[in-house]
Amino acid sequence: MDEDRLKVKESDLDTIPKENRLKVNPSDPDTIPKFVDELPRPQIAKPIRKINGHDYYEVEMKAAYHSFHSLFPPTYIWGYNGLYPGPTFEVRKDETILVKWINKLPTKHFLPLDLTLHGAIDSPEVRTVVHLHGANVAPDSDGHPEAWFTRNYEYTGKKFSRKIYKYTNHQQGATLWYHDHSLGTTRLNVYAGLAGFYLIRDSFEEKLELPKGRYEIPILIQDKSFNEDGSLFYPDAPPFPVRVRPSVVPAFNGNTIVVNGKLWPYLRVEPRKYRLRILNGSNTTAYNLSLENNLEFYQIGTDGGLLPNPVKLTSILLEPAERADLIIDFSTLKGQTILLKNTLDQDPHKSVIMQFRVNLPLKEKDNSKIPESLRPLDPLKEEMAAKTRNLSLSATTDEYGRPMLMLNNRMWTDPVTENPEYDSIEVWNILNLTPFPHPIHVHLVQFLILDRRPFDIAEYQNSGKIIYTGPAVPPAPYERGWKDTVRAEVGMVTRIIMHFNDHEGDYVWHCHILEHEDHDMMRPFRVIKSSYNVQNNNSHSSHD
Structure with a gap:
């Protein structure tokens, strides 16, 4: 080999x-x-x-x-x-x-x-x-x-x-x-x-006869930049004047694509089905992945495991930290070369992820399957939620004049305001007041996305009231499974539902744009067995 x-x-x-x-x-x-x-x-x-x-x-x-x-x-x-x-x-x-x-x-x-x-x-x-x-x-x-x-x-x-x-x-x-x-x-x-x-x-999962062994490949996608000598480049200041140097930057977008540690690699495959476990491990960059010529592929899983049924797709959007479990069938593509592309970027380098070469001989008959049904999903019922929280994503300016992103207008060091009860179900309404999406990650739990709905940002900022401006939008087909990271869309209330069980204690939730997480878009939460002596200082909760 x-x-x-x-x-x-x-x-x-x-x-x-x-x-x-x-x-x-x-x-x-x-x-x-x-x-x-x-x-x-x-x-x-x-x-x-x-x-x-x-x-x-x-x-x-x-x-x-x-x-x-x-x-x-x-x-x-x-x-x-x-x-x-x-x-x-x-x-x-x-x-x-x-x-x-x-x-x-x-x-x-x-x-x-x-x-x-x-x-x-x-x-x-x-x-x-x-x-x-x-x-x-x-x-x-x-x-x-x-x-x-x-x-x-x-x-x-x-x-x-x-x-x-x-x-x-x-x-x-x-x-x-x-x-x-x-x-x-x-x-x-x-x-x-x-x-x-x-x-x-x-x-x-093993009973489903999915592609396995050499036909199952984890794929980590990250973007990076390099200095002329081949060393890693990371900026020491944002592209505008600041009083601090080195300084955190509001975002990092590299000029190359690295997959499993190699720049724009290729993969030689047989004309058969492959299972690709794709992870967006980038600091800031999101990718809309598609195959050349809009070839179809199947999604079988999300962050937290298998979907109820396979989803046939021609593209899938992944924010930082999101995963997609895919099956690509190369059986009809023998002798062809296929690009995996990123349609979110028109740059000739950032728009290309890697290359598949269907030039290996078939070693044995492909007995793997794309089942019609995968894992049944037992949904969490919204009427069983003990609490619904309104949690905002907002921007301010720090003491050095730099933009700073925040969760619920609080900093990391502020007292804990989210205290979910052990073995309780909660709905979190994530209100994005900023002009760009954020991948929000909650530790400990896997959650389900309920919907996203546009709202009047100005009214909320003035009065604290949520006035919806359009109908609720259900999650995309590729999001309808267990998730631990969700794309909070601009001007939308993104609603997620989760069950806080198995463990109590201190955890965190944060934006998974790492530059945001470090400054200052991360907050603690505490799962508690009893709230009897806990002050409820979350003034933005819609009910107790």
Whole structure:
């Protein structure tokens, strides 16, 4: 296998004139040839022993050098086990595993660090904590932003309580992912390379005869920019004057597309069905994914697992942190080359994701299926909601004159205002008062999207009243399953419903545009067993 891949790589490089190879400038995407490197598959994480009958893993966060492109010099990154993406965990439903996340990173950050942000003012430069995104997990293993720790645990955040995380995997099969979540530096640490897949499998899914093994591929999409020497570029100030430098930026949009750690790679496939677990792991950028010539594909799952039925699509919109479980049938495309495109961007480089080459011989008969029915969905009933909360997304200006995004007009350090009762159902009405969409992520739970409805922003800002200006819009077909991240549309009330069960304690919810999360679009919430002695200081709740 490795020899075959090496031959492919050499033959692809041979098609590029030598003089063009010398002209490659990593900072200029116009000079970077596409489809030179084959799409790599992330390594699989392996346990090192058992503790009390549970598989035990150790994963080191450390600096390394990574090859983003065959014509680039090695690039300095931070990775889990020194890998980018990090190793993929493959676990089974209800089988608990233990993971010790070990910080072996340098003490100085290599990306522009803004010391004015929450959590960064008087804390060590390099702090890490790992969040398993989408997991039903106890708060001490959730990766709370203030549970950070430094190298050798010399310094720890105020929420730090354990070195070994416990993941019970008490949820259906799904595509989760893990990434850094340290307070005030998440955008930098994830951009540096701290992200990886976590796949939960279950017996129900295995009975469906979906594509598996070499025909099931996790795909992490991120955008990045590079300096001329091939090092990662991240801006040290926004594109307007500010009094702080380095300074957080309101958004990051790279000028290249990286898939599983390679720039615009290609994947050689057989003429048969493939299952692609796609994750948008970008800091800010959303993608509307489609195949060349509007070829159809099937979506079988969302963030939290399988849909009730497959959905036939020609495109799918993914905000940062959203996942899509897809099946593409290449059986009628033998000998063809197909592009995976991003129709949200007209840039010749950002509009191209990767290339599929249907040029491998069929190894065996394709017995995999696209079932008519997948997993039944037991919907949460709105009439059972104990509480409905109105929560706004708004913009203001910080003390340095920079734009700052907020949740419900509160900052990270303000007192907790969301205290859902343990084993209760709640509806959250997310009111987007800003001029752009936000991917909102709620820790601990998987939720369902009820609808989105336009409302009068000016009236709400003046009186606090929600005046709807149009009918409710149901979720898109590709959103009608369990979700942990939702696109809150501009000028809309996005309604989600969720059940707070299995765990009590401190969690967070936030915008998953990482530049927003770090400044200051993240809030704590606390799941409580009893609200008897808890003051209800959420003045925007529509009822108790």
